Amino acid sequence: MLPAFQWKGDHLLLIDQRKLPWKEEYLRLKTLEDVAQAIEEMKVRGAPAIGCVAAYGVVLALKEGKSLQEAVARLEKTRPTAVNLFWALERMKRVGEDPVRAEEEARRIEMEDYQANLKMGELGSELVPEDSNLLTHCNAGALATAGYGTAVGVIRRAWEKGRVKKVFVDETRPYLQGARLTTWELLKLGIPTVLITDNMAGHFISRGEIDAIVVGADRIAANGDVANKIGTYTLSVLAREHGIKFIVAAPTSTLDLKTPTGREIPIEERSKEEVLFINGRNIAPLEVEVRHPAFDITPASNITAIVTEKGVVHPPFEEGLRRLADGSND
Numbered sequence: 450m451l452p453a454f455q456w457k458g459d460h461l462l463l464i465d466q467r468k469l470p471w472k473e474e475y476l477r478l479k480t481l482e483d484v485a486q487a488i489e490e491m492k493v494r495g496a497p498a499i500g501c502v503a504a505y506g507v508v509l510a511l512k513e514g515k516s517l518q519e520a521v522a523r524l525e526k527t528r529p530t531a532v533n534l535f536w537a538l539e540r541m542k543r544v545g546e547d548p549v550r551a552e553e554e555a556r557r558i559e560m561e562d563y564q565a566n567l568k569m570g571e572l573g574s575e576l577v578p579e580d581s582n583l584l585t586h587c588n589a590g591a592l593a594t595a596g597y598g599t600a601v602g603v604i605r606r607a608w609e610k611g612r613v614k615k616v617f618v619d620e621t622r623p624y625l626q627g628a629r630l631t632t633w634e635l636l637k638l639g640i641p642t643v644l645i646t647d648n649m650a651g652h653f654i655s656r657g658e659i660d661a662i663v664v665g666a667d668r669i670a671a672n673g674d675v676a677n678k679i680g681t682y683t684l685s686v687l688a689r690e691h692g693i694k695f696i697v698a699a700p701t702s703t704l705d706l707k708t709p710t711g712r713e714i715p716i717e718e719r720s721k722e723e724v725l726f727i728n729g730r731n732i733a734p735l736e737v738e739v740r741h742p743a744f745d746i747t748p749a750s751n752i753t754a755i756v757t758e759k760g761v762v763h764p765p766f767e768e769g770l771r772r773l774a775d776g777s778n779d
């Protein structure tokens with residue numbers, strides 16, 4: 450499996466996720482600005498990957514002779530919803546201006562994320578019903594993390610344990626992370642994969658063809674409300690209506706316990722062009738008004754379980770999440 454990014458000592462080698470699955474093109478990010486633009490333009494995306502790459506962005510900035518403050522201020526402006534970005538920058542701030550120590554910390558952040566994914570895979574796979582067809586949304590795989598994946602990590606471990614028949618992947622308009630990235634990853638792993646458009650999920654769930662939904666998260670509020678890719682909320686309503694499991698897998702770096710509920714989570718609004726154009730052609734009159742929230746909020750009441758590397762939390766989430774964050778569940 451290709452890693453989303455690799456630290457090379459003086460630059461970050463990044464697979465350009467906008468080009469997948471057509472082309473495996475690598476970019477060399479050598480400066481703070483290279484990294485900030487790669488995050489903004491979604492050459493790299495997915496909450497944990499954004500956090501790791503931002504940490505290396507700080508390292509590159511310090512090597513360029515820029516201040517820690519300047520690096521953090523630039524990177525904080527890139528994308529507002531995934532809290533892993535702000536979590537990683539907090540860790541880098543605590544280390545200070547020494548580039549050697551900053552590099553060690555960035556490597557630690559990357560390694561910890563990879564280990565967290567393996568652990569979530571192990572824990573989350575036990576929640577997957579036997580002989581199930583799963584549905585996942587967006588891309589919460591190796592490409593969205595330091596490797597292995599959060600939701601895809603759970604799915605691939607459950608597949609290895611023989612619990613999964615096939616995985617439905619919805620295309621995830623407008624950036625098509627499901628169609629372009631998740632199907633690409635699952636097929637590389639040899640997992641039977643069915644691509645559907647976003648509006649087909651209800652049809653398959655209502656006919657009993659999907660047994661559980663597994664997704665990642667960009668930010669989890671203190672009460673267990675989850676911000677994730679736009680369309681996740683709709684799936685959670687379907688899961689509740691039809692009585693199937695709705696499982697969220699995310700490392701503790703995605704917890705934001707200072708934010709009480711999902712209502713206070715900032716939702717990124719991206720450009721109208723990303724909705725209006727597909728492959729360079731407009732799919733509606735250019736003058737139409739377009740809205741493009743990149744994330745939505747799934748209420749805690751629609752979630753069966755939140756899987757983290759420190760343990761699985763069941764409703765009511767508030768106390769369990771706080772115990773995980775305090776480390777008392779270790």
Ligand code: MRU
Pocket residue numbers: 494495496497531586587588589590593594598599600626664665666667677678679743
């Ligand atoms: O806009 P993106 O592609 O960065 O959004 C990604 C998602 O919503 C993922 O589901 C989430 O970050 C979890 S990634 C392990």
